[in-house]
Amino acid sequence: MDHDSLLEPSWADAHAAAYAAARPVPAERVPLVEAVGRVLAEPAVSLMDLPRSTTSAMDGWVVSGETGPWELVGSSLAGHPMRRALAPGTAAVIATGGVVPAGAFGVLRRELGSVRTADGRAWTEGDGPAWVHADPPADGPPAEPAAGSHVRPAGLEAAQADVLVAPGRVLTPPQVGLAAMAGNDGLTVHRPVTAALLVMGDEVRHDGLPGEGEVRDAFAPQLPHLARMLGLVTGPATFVADTLDAAVEAIRACEADVVLTTGGTAAGPADYLHRALTVLGAELVVDTVAMRPGHPVLLARLQDGRSLVGLPGNPLSAMAGVLTIVRPLALGLRGLPPVVLGRAVTAGAVGAPAHDSRLVPYVRVPDVDGLGGLLERDVAAGTTRGVLARPTAWLGSGMLRGLAGADGVLVVPPGGVQAGAVVPDLPLPW
Ligand SMILES: Nc1nc2c(c(=O)[nH]1)N[C@H]1C(S)=C(S)[C@@H](COP(=O)(O)OP(=O)(O)OC[C@H]3O[C@@H](n4cnc5c(N)ncnc54)[C@H](O)[C@@H]3O)O[C@H]1N2
């Protein structure tokens, strides 16, 4: 297949096209206990004022009237609210979370008051009428009760119909706890996005030392995990023989939302992917990207609307394809916002072909030359400043050693950059 590099999408266009090609998968209602880690599809709203009633934040007495003593006339405990109004000059025992009755002035904490008999002795059960006294500190007037002290008004945290969590984000434990507090039994989330993994290539060995002309398979041991890190639900990879029929049948047999294949993207004698996609009537959305490595990566839409990403067989090229196409596609299918690129400052000149971006694994090094380098995510985290990005060794498309030790991946523009250049920084998914 002949590809004119000038007509190829740029790295940025291909990255954006993969996101744009994805329609979020349908939503479903799930019980709250299943919602953490799922992507919210409809806003989580408060079904009531939260808290529902005006309640006490402390154990003690709720009193009516600013100054005591107050006659003790009842109690308002969590689950056993006092339903009548508190008359002036009276008090009720109240627990944290207990409903504050109408007529209340404020809550006096139990450690700042005492219950006494009419003649001022410490009151015990059976002593008859009891009076609540505020016990002032030795050096001043009672600090409590004050107007509204330790009282949480109904609706303090949320009013009924308030949006508590906006859609388009992965639900966290406290968000789901909040939804429960606000009266929800379930939430509407996108259903999981599934992926199938097909590893092509007759020369790949799955264990032991490869013979001459063979390589150890770099994908089956890691791709399922990498796919899961991108939020895709997947099982182990399937190995596919290097024939057209095998490729067609293997793709046809996949039921997942996304089919990820490795190898066979080029036009070599044993590269069947393009031919298989033609047989299957697939539409190519991206067919090669102006980038190195990973140039032959492709994104296709199968006839039934599912997506297929063809990752090149070279290990680093395949990883470039994951970062360029699979990650934005997965985000779009899951109903999440697109990737936010960081920015990194280069420690030295980094070359790139005239017409292709270059994806370069890098390590962070101190800014000893004063190039003013910083990585935004470090600054946001309030940690390191003055950090530069230096390309790793082992940048060949058939290698993984550089990426294996990298802190991130630079997207170096066509033509390369000088030292001190600000370059987009692809965060790693692991
Ligand atoms: N005449 C041309 N040849 C090639 C071109 C080109 O434009 N014209 N592009 C090159 C580029 S760039 C890449 S990248 C590769 C893409 O190759 P394929 O996707 O077709 O993959 P294969 O040919 O099957 O394998 C390439 C390479 O990767 C090794 N490989 C394959 N699978 C695995 C695996 N599971 N684990 C580890 N290594 C694997 C395979 O042994 C080959 O060495 O094409 C270039 N050629």
Ligand code: MOO
């Ligand atoms: O894209 Mo190839 O990945 O340049 O080796």
